[in-house]
Amino acid sequence: MRALFLSTHSSHSRLSSSTSANISTMGMVLGKISVEEPAFKVLFNRSTTAPASNATNTVTTPYEIRRYGKRYAIESTYDSTNADRSPFMALAGYIGVTKAPENEANEPIAMTAPVAIDRKERDKKRMKFILPSKYDDLSKIPQPKNADKVSIREVAPAVGAVHQFSGAFDESHCEVKARALVAQLIGDGISLPKGEDGEVELEKIEYEWWGYNPPFTLPMFRRNEVWIELTEDQVSELIGARGDESTE
Numbered sequence: 258m259r260a261l262f263l264s265t266h267s268s269h270s271r272l273s274s275s276t277s278a279n280i281s282t283m284g285m286v287l288g289k290i291s292v293e294e295p296a297f298k299v300l301f302n303r304s305t306t307a308p309a310s311n312a313t314n315t316v317t318t319p320y321e322i323r324r325y326g327k328r329y330a331i332e333s334t335y336d337s338t339n340a341d342r343s344p345f346m347a348l349a350g351y352i353g354v355t356k357a358p359e360n361e362a363n364e365p366i367a368m369t370a371p372v373a374i375d376r377k378e379r380d381k382k383r384m385k386f387i388l389p390s391k392y393d394d395l396s397k398i399p400q401p402k403n404a405d406k407v408s409i410r411e412v413a414p415a416v417g418a419v420h421q422f423s424g425a426f427d428e429s430h431c432e433v434k435a436r437a438l439v440a441q442l443i444g445d446g447i448s449l450p451k452g453e454d455g456e457v458e459l460e461k462i463e464y465e466w467w468g469y470n471p472p473f474t475l476p477m478f479r480r481n482e483v484w485i486e487l488t489e490d491q492v493s494e495l496i497g498a499r500g501d502e503s504t505e
Contacts, residue, residue, distance in 0.1 A: 319420065320441065325415050329395070331408070332408055333385075333407055344407075360401055367389050373466070418487060419484050420438040423477055434466075435464050
């Protein structure tokens with residue numbers, strides 16, 4: 258009887274574990290995000306439902322102004338002309354996804370969101386994972402074993418505009434969204450670089466695209482964001498001009 262109980266209990270535990278894993282996977286398919294995100298404060302919300310009293314209430318690309326504190330990240334630079342050489346697996350290897358962690362402490366590190374990508378040069382991109390908040394000092398972060406591919410970076414405090422969207426998380430889609438956000442910011446009075454033809458010069462703007470979901474999340478449920486860094490003066494001017502939409 259005891260053996261039957263133990264066998265039944267073991268089978269039930271495996272079934273419960275399997276069921277929980279299936280539920281978790283289904284949640285991620287539908288866009289649920291259950292990993293840590295870096296903390297931020299929303300300073301300003303430019304939405305499509307801004308107060309009607311605002312005479313210039315034309316919002317085609319809603320956004321938030323967020324303030325982030327200091328963070329730490331692991332990152333890797335790669336050739337953007339070769340999509341097959343994405344550094345995702347090198348970064349995932351460092352934290353121990355699917356295999357032993359490739360860091361000097363052999364320490365498993367939790368995955369976080371978002372995965373951030375930016376363009377360093379015309380043919381160079383950089384991908385980074387933000388480390389969990391408990392890694393709040395360089396002395397706490399183990400060095401990578403594959404230092405030729407992965408490096409540790411301190412991400413300075415910053416303020417910027419964030420536009421959220423669903424659909425594909427690829428560079429062409431994100432670039433369209435970045436241009437739309439830039440156009441909205443310019444329309445709201447923020448001065449950003451333009452070329453002689455009057456078009457936005459993204460190459461001269463600090464922006465990143467952020468992905469919060471695994472590849473198997475249905476596109477309609479994805480949370481993607483594009484971030485454009487701003488100066489404190491730009492943010493102050495924006496909030497001063499549109500104080501009725503400020504969250505402070």
